[in-house]
Amino acid sequence: MSSTPPLLSVQSLDIAFGSHRVVKDLSFDLHAGQTLAIVGESGSGKSMTSLATMGLVHYLNATIAKGRILYRRTSDSAPLELTALSDKEMRRIRGKEISMIFQEPMTSLNPVYTVGDQITEVLRLHGDYSRATAREEALRLLRLVRLADAESLLKRYPHQLSGGMRQRVMIAMALACKPKVLVADEPTTALDVTIQAQILAIIKDLQKELGMAVIFITHDMGVVAEVADHVVVMRNGEKVEEADVATLFAAPQKPYTQALLAAVPTLGSMQGEALPRAEPLIIFDGEKVVTQGEATLQDTVQVQQTPVVSVRNLVTRFDIHKGFFGGVSHRVHAVENVSFDIQPGETLALVGESGSGKSTIGRTIQQLQKSTSGDIVFSGKPVAEMSRAEKMTLRQQVQYIFQDPFASLDPRKTVGFSIAEPIRTHRLMGDERRIKQRVGELLERVGLSPEHGERYPHEFSGGQRQRICIARALASKPKLIIADEALSALDVSIQAQIIHLMMQLQREEGLAYLFISHDMAVVEKMSHRVAVLHLGQIVEMGPRQRVFDAPQHAYTKKLLSAVPVADPHHRREHLLLEGDIPSPIRRVGDEPTVYPLDEITAGHFVSRNGASLRS
Amino acid sequence: MAKFLFYRLLQALFVLVAVTLIVSFAIRLTGDPAVMLAQGAGSITEADLERIREALGLNQPFLVQYLNFLKGLFTGDLGRSFMGGTPVGDLIGRALPATLALAFASMFVSIALSIPLGVKAAVSRGRWPDQVIRVVSLVGLSFPNFWLAIMLVLLLSITFNLLPPSGMEGWQSFIMPAATMGIILTATNVRLVRTTMLETLRSQYIMVARAKGLSDSVVLYKHALRNCSIPLITYFGLQFGGLLGGIVVIERVFNWPGLGTLAFDAVAARDYPVLQGVITVLSLLIISINLLVDIAYGFVDPRVRKS
Numbered sequence: 042m043s044s045t046p047p048l049l050s051v052q053s054l055d056i057a058f059g060s061h062r063v064v065k066d067l068s069f070d071l072h073a074g075q076t077l078a079i080v081g082e083s084g085s086g087k088s089m090t091s092l093a094t095m096g097l098v099h100y101l102n103a104t105i106a107k108g109r110i111l112y113r114r115t116s117d118s119a120p121l122e123l124t125a126l127s128d129k130e131m132r133r134i135r136g137k138e139i140s141m142i143f144q145e146p147m148t149s150l151n152p153v154y155t156v157g158d159q160i161t162e163v164l165r166l167h168g169d170y171s172r173a174t175a176r177e178e179a180l181r182l183l184r185l186v187r188l189a190d191a192e193s194l195l196k197r198y199p200h201q202l203s204g205g206m207r208q209r210v211m212i213a214m215a216l217a218c219k220p221k222v223l224v225a226d227e228p229t230t231a232l233d234v235t236i237q238a239q240i241l242a243i244i245k246d247l248q249k250e251l252g253m254a255v256i257f258i259t260h261d262m263g264v265v266a267e268v269a270d271h272v273v274v275m276r277n278g279e280k281v282e283e284a285d286v287a288t289l290f291a292a293p294q295k296p297y298t299q300a301l302l303a304a305v306p307t308l309g310s311m312q313g314e315a316l317p318r319a320e321p322l323i324i325f326d327g328e329k330v331v332t333q334g335e336a337t338l339q340d341t342v343q344v345q346q347t348p349v350v351s352v353r354n355l356v357t358r359f360d361i362h363k364g365f366f367g368g369v370s371h372r373v374h375a376v377e378n379v380s381f382d383i384q385p386g387e388t389l390a391l392v393g394e395s396g397s398g399k400s401t402i403g404r405t406i407q408q409l410q411k412s413t414s415g416d417i418v419f420s421g422k423p424v425a426e427m428s429r430a431e432k433m434t435l436r437q438q439v440q441y442i443f444q445d446p447f448a449s450l451d452p453r454k455t456v457g458f459s460i461a462e463p464i465r466t467h468r469l470m471g472d473e474r475r476i477k478q479r480v481g482e483l484l485e486r487v488g489l490s491p492e493h494g495e496r497y498p499h500e501f502s503g504g505q506r507q508r509i510c511i512a513r514a515l516a517s518k519p520k521l522i523i524a525d526e527a528l529s530a531l532d533v534s535i536q537a538q539i540i541h542l543m544m545q546l547q548r549e550e551g552l553a554y555l556f557i558s559h560d561m562a563v564v565e566k567m568s569h570r571v572a573v574l575h576l577g578q579i580v581e582m583g584p585r586q587r588v589f590d591a592p593q594h595a596y597t598k599k600l601l602s603a604v605p606v607a608d609p610h611h612r613r614e615h616l617l618l619e620g621d622i623p624s625p626i627r628r629v630g631d632e633p634t635v636y637p638l639d640e641i642t643a644g645h646f647v648s649r650n651g652a653s654l655r656s
Numbered sequence: 657m658a659k660f661l662f663y664r665l666l667q668a669l670f671v672l673v674a675v676t677l678i679v680s681f682a683i684r685l686t687g688d689p690a691v692m693l694a695q696g697a698g699s700i701t702e703a704d705l706e707r708i709r710e711a712l713g714l715n716q717p718f719l720v721q722y723l724n725f726l727k728g729l730f731t732g733d734l735g736r737s738f739m740g741g742t743p744v745g746d747l748i749g750r751a752l753p754a755t756l757a758l759a760f761a762s763m764f765v766s767i768a769l770s771i772p773l774g775v776k777a778a779v780s781r782g783r784w785p786d787q788v789i790r791v792v793s794l795v796g797l798s799f800p801n802f803w804l805a806i807m808l809v810l811l812l813s814i815t816f817n818l819l820p821p822s823g824m825e826g827w828q829s830f831i832m833p834a835a836t837m838g839i840i841l842t843a844t845n846v847r848l849v850r851t852t853m854l855e856t857l858r859s860q861y862i863m864v865a866r867a868k869g870l871s872d873s874v875v876l877y878k879h880a881l882r883n884c885s886i887p888l889i890t891y892f893g894l895q896f897g898g899l900l901g902g903i904v905v906i907e908r909v910f911n912w913p914g915l916g917t918l919a920f921d922a923v924a925a926r927d928y929p930v931l932q933g934v935i936t937v938l939s940l941l942i943i944s945i946n947l948l949v950d951i952a953y954g955f956v957d958p959r960v961r962k963s
Contacts, residue, residue, distance in 0.1 A: 095867055136869030143867075148860040153882045153957060163868045198958040214868070 157195030457494025583645030765838025774849025796843030
């Protein structure tokens with residue numbers, strides 16, 4: 042590959058916002074047909090790099106302060122210096138020879154134009170198409186990205202499509218002019234794993250077919266291992282390390298890469314283990330890798346005691362599509378006949394795709410959402426029979442941690458105030474001095490210092506804010522913490538630290554967790570039991586080891602198979618779930634069939650509907 | 657859609673009844689029209705006044721007078737003017753086109769100025785074109801409209817004798833009143849266009865459009881502007897209502913033969929039927945503009961269309 046000159050060559054590139062450099066002295070080459078992954082955590086400069094190759098950084102008011110990007114149209118032609126082209130010249134390359142797909146499929150398409158308009162627009166801009174031939178070509182492109190019913194799709198608007206479908210339309214648009222380079226900036230991050238697997242497969246196939254080179258920007262080491270030939274690791278705007286994918290995963294040279302790889306939860310890492318294990322923390326302290334703590338088995342479940350919470354035949358539905366006179370035409374069947382127990386000290390994970398009802402279950406337990414029927418029993422008492430005071434105690438004993446640590450703290454209150462709020466609300470302490478002392482203790486408990494209580498949320502990083510949210514949850518001495526995708530917005534190194542903290546708190550305080558997540562690898566690491574949800578019903582539930590090592594239900598198998606594994610020698614054939622995630626919205630009167638669960642071994646339940654899922 | 661229209665029609669009816677009721681009641685607080693009519697007719701006795709009142713139907717209880725007005729309204733008869741007995745329908749029929757023409761001309765001036773200026777300000781945010789546009793629009797905001805109107809007349813009609821100072825004769829006479837109203841509206845609209853545009857330009861689909869290789873003008877005027885138009889249409893619709901109110905003053909200054917002048921004279925003369933007629937027609941106008949705005953949403957935003 043190195044005998045031919047590179048297709049794209051980034052040389053000593055500096056990108057700056059004013060005097061603040063976000064990319065520093067970055068160089069790498071991209072060869073024809075190659076997939077180059079640029080990995081890094083937030084703030085590493087990877088997205089700015091991708092925009093620079095498109096000549097788009099000036100739209101974000103950033104400038105290319107130094108360096109150049111060279112692009113060769115053919116291997117024997119002289120290189121074109123993209124960074125020196127006028128905007129008009131660059132527009133002829135942008136979208137035609139180098140094109141890009143973006144992270145957020147939900148906002149990538151213009152809401153007021155049809156899919157057809159948006160695809161034919163690129164075709165007619167760069168190619169020699171009439172209205173009719175452009176339409177034909179758009180149809181072909183939609184079929185290329187495996188979208189069924191392309192004819193009617195042309196006339197539809199983005200809001201009528203799911204995230205996965207929109208991302209395919211985006212890919213069709215990016216590939217419209219058969220580009221030589223495709224820049225994909227976190228193209229699957231916002232999607233469910235099953236849809237991610239579909240999209241990755243499409244990009245891979247089309248890359249082969251069109252002979253494109255791909256720059257794949259991602260933070261997900263699993264995806265890197267799956268798709269990349271060559272990897273550039275970035276941190277704080279600088280290149281840390283560069284190697285071919287096998288070498289990088291087998292023998293990372295730089296301490297940062299080693300720490301990064303160590304922090305990545307890998308599916309299958311707990312094979313053969315009955316209990317979750319808190320791993321020692323491997324941290325990059327700026328110069329070298331430091332290991333903190335030691336591996337500890339998470340033997341915390343108190344089987345003999347009354348469950349913290351028992352959910353029995355829970356049904357939660359929402360009415361939608363109200364008619365003119367308030368009549369209900371459709372309902373969301375979010376949760377259908379779900380039952381489970383959580384013991385003190387136990388972590389039960391709820392997993393499933395978007396719309397599977399996992400968050401609704403969490404919200405219903407916390408009484409943030411009314412159930413339609415069924416019982417929720419706390420420490421032996423059904424919620425329905427509780428007095429106001431008992432319900433208040435319940436709110437104290439069950440705490441919630443949300444996904445977005447930025448949105449879940451009041452920006453105008455000090456974090457100390459936010460942490461003290463549950464203590465005041467539930468009148469756990471009256472004396473202001475003792476409250477302040479308790480807040481300090483809680484902050485230390487989550488690895489911050491008491492002085493942090495005086496500061497405001499914007500002064501903290503995402504990981505620190507999630508620690509603050511955990512401190513707030515701990516403030517009312519809960520028995521159960523519901524963590525709803527609480528780790529999803531965090532970088533892997535931070536994620537590893539929060540997992541470590543949550544497991545430590547479980548050992549020391551005997552907390553039970555209801556851990557709601559779409560990330561199977563994290564679930565494998567920290568849960569005792571797992572419930573797999575599909576369209577509001579549990580399709581499989583059992584000890585983590587049973588569900589992960591010997592999944593019984595077809596859906597569980599497919600879900601597990603879609604997860605990319607952070608090991609390039611382990612590239613597997615995915616059992617692809619075709620089509621879209623099914624919708625839990627049904628017409629009134631069209632009741633879903635509720636399938637019974639069979640106990641196949643002790644505590645391992647499998648639904649009888651094995652065959653009825655999309656295949 | 658049919659359901660929606662039916663619902664809006666009911667709403668319109670309610671608004672119309674409420675507005676006319678308030679106006680009819682309020683105008684009767686201004687004094688007795690019989691006294692006005694009798695002025696200059698020498699010595700008037702209380703019996704003479706009573707006869708005038710009887711002739712005009714003013715001796716009946718308020719509610720009866722109002723119901724008579726409503727009955728007339730639904731049969732298309734707005735009554736006759738107390739001054740000279742011309743049918744109110746005829747008076748309004750003559751004045752309405754003049755007012756509408758002026759209102760649309762003003763809106764046109766404002767939109768034609770504020771969209772390109774607002775877009776320009778948004779695109780060059782923080783740099784000199786943005787600063788200049790913002791300062792000028794602030795100055796524009798601070799002018800009272802009648803003052804601007806008088807200044808224009810002094811300058812263009814009296815000093816340079818370029819344009820007719822008043823009346824409605826030919827297209828030249830539109831320039832000054834439409835410019836006065838238009839410029840004042842533009843001052844606020846530029847800021848609105850700028851803000852919505854800035855918001856839209858931050859959307860990812862704008863970056864996607866740029867990544868396609870589209871030129872700046874296509875990105876701005878095709879991809880961004882249509883997305884801006886939803887808040888803009890709402891605002892322009894509301895503004896049109898305000899505009900009809902503001903036009904009364906401008907019509908006076910330019911002696912424009914429209915509804916504003918008609919209403920002004922009717923108030924001065926306590927001419928109840930004319931005033932009630934004008935207000936009714938104005939409220940109908942505002943209601944229909946709002947309805948048009950709602951329908952227009954569907955055209956620009958497919959997300960609204962279905963529900």
